[in-house]
Amino acid sequence: DADVTQTPRNRITKTGKRIMLECSQTKGHDRMYWYRQDPGLGLRLIYYSFDVKDINKGEISDGYSVSRQAQAKFSLSLESAIPNQTALYFCATAPRSLSSNEQFFGPGTRLTVL
Amino acid sequence: QKEVEQDPGPLSVPEGAIVSLNCTYSNSAFQYFMWYRQYSRKGPELLMYTYSSGNKEDGRFTAQVDKSSKYISLFIRDSQPSDSATYLCAPRAGGSYIPTFGRGTSLIVHP
Numbered sequence: 001d002a003d004v005t006q007t008p009r010n011r012i013t014k015t016g017k018r019i020m021l022e023c024s025q026t027k028g029h030d031r032m033y034w035y036r037q038d039p040g041l042g043l044r045l046i047y048y049s050f051d052v053k054d055i056n057k058g059e060i061s062d063g064y065s066v067s068r069q070a071q072a073k074f075s076l077s078l079e080s081a082i083p084n085q086t087a088l089y090f091c092a093t094a095p096r097s098l099s100s101n102e103q104f105f106g107p108g109t110r111l112t113v114l
Numbered sequence: 115q116k117e118v119e120q121d122p123g124p125l126s127v128p129e130g131a132i133v134s135l136n137c138t139y140s141n142s143a144f145q146y147f148m149w150y151r152q153y154s155r156k157g158p159e160l161l162m163y164t165y166s167s168g169n170k171e172d173g174r175f176t177a178q179v180d181k182s183s184k185y186i187s188l189f190i191r192d193s194q195p196s197d198s199a200t201y202l203c204a205p206r207a208g209g210s211y212i213p214t215f216g217r218g219t220s221l222i223v224h225p
Contacts, residue, residue, distance in 0.1 A: 004157075031211060035215075040122055040217060041217060042120070042202065042216055043158070043202065043218075044215075048211075048212065050211070058212075090157050090158075092157075094211070098209070101148055101160070101163045101206075101213075102148075102160040102163075103158075103213070105157030105158050105159070107156065108155075108156070108157055
């Protein structure tokens with residue numbers, strides 16, 4: 001079984017719709033991240049969380065919100081989707097220790113906003 | 115100017131070639147330098163990392179950092195078609211949990 005799972009894997013929605021992307025992990029990691037990946041722009045950080053009570057904005061948080069429901073679950077919401085939010089979205093996790101340099105990524109969610 | 119610059123490619127090489135993938139950066143606080151590999155339709159996976167300046171070797175892969183010129187390199191020896199992927203550099207500062215990802219370089223190794 002995958003350690004970091006994302007649902008849905010693919011989603012097509014319309015402008016103005018609310019959509020939630022979910023991430024679950026079985027690695028027991030405290031740190032969780034949401035990124036979006038666009039061709040030519042690489043990975044950009046949307047939000048990150050270091051524990052259930054800790055939520056931080058990343059580089060491109062406008063238009064997005066998150067919820068850390070439990071240590072293992074971190075959801076990303078688009079309250080009113082717009083076409084330029086069409087992208088590949090990745091969830092990632094990492095251990096609490098600052099000495100850890102590895103982030104573990106989920107398989108991604110391909111979102112299309114029409 | 116982005117903190118981390120990386121040529122998106124694609125870089126196309128024949129099997130067996132030595133590949134050089136590079137990034138430049140502007141933040142002097144970066145101390146850890148990661149390389150991730152991302153296959154098509156997959157999430158990135160950590161390939162290797164180095165701390166501060168110097169070289170680190172892992173099999174066919176060598177990571178090199180020159181902090182004086184703010185230049186990061188990944189060399190792949192005897193490249194294989196299975197090395198075809200996008201390679202992302204991702205440095206971070208010592209006191210930060212947040213790496214800064216480059217745009218990634220698409221590598222194609224053809225038989």
